[in-house]
Amino acid sequence: MTTQPASHVAPATELPPSARRQETRTRLLDAAIEVFAEAGLQGAAVEAICARAGFTRGAFYSNFDSKEQLFLALLTREFERRAADLAVKAQELEPILRERAGCVSPAEAASYIVQFFAPSQDATAWFVLEAEFLLLAMRDPALAPGHDDFMDNFYASISGVVERVLTAAGRRFVIPVERVIPVLSGVYEQALRVTALAGERSSEAFEQLGDRLAELLFALTEEM
Structure with missing residues (x-):
């Protein structure tokens, strides 16, 4: 009796790369709303947006220029x-x-x-x-x-x-x-x-x- 090789199944909490990227983008946008409302567009710092979203500057610049x-x-x-x-x-x-x-x-x-x-x-x-x-x-x-x-x-x-x-x-x-x-x-x-x-x-x-x-x-x- 032969057995089929077990296929790798991602844990339920693990998102595919495209979904993770979209989630990161969404969290950055949601955080930016709060920071822009508090500091204005000119006064809002990228670091503040990243901190509010819980990401690094690298995550920011991988999604936005x-x-x-x-x-x-x-x-x-x-x-x-x-x-x-x-x-x-x-x-x-x-x-x-x-x-x-x-x-x-x-x-x-x-x-x-x-x-x-x-x-x-x-x-x-x-x-x-x-x-x-x-x-x-x-x-x-x-x-x-x-x-x-x-x-x-x-x-x-x-x-x-x-x-x-x-x-x-x-x-x-x-x-x-x-x-x-x-x-x-x-x-x-x-x-x-x-x-x-x-x-x-x-x-x-x-x-x-x-x-x-x-x-x-x-x-x-x-x-x-």
């Missing part, structure tokens, strides 16, 4: 989550809007928009970090292309979702959607900026956001 590259990866992950969140909200809103297609008033649209674009609890903190990164990109030509590509990709990722919601409401854009999304984003960012400056003293910026975006959408769309 620089702190700025890590931050761009962090923004990409955050904005992918935002796009996914908008897609979920769109699925919830579309059936409601179809029942009201062609009959949605500006006031009703404002209410739906507030639901659709409602910011997360940490949206203001993210806006501050994004603004800091934008300033760095403006000062460093090497960073500018990455920042521009990132924003273009994000706008493209949500364009289809916004168009679907609009179609469900019985309206369509009168200009290309790729021109509209940056305008809507600018109004949203203005509300974040006002909120960041006001702190806990005011929530009016987001209360007014729906009205402003509804006014814009009615100006930039027509009935189907």
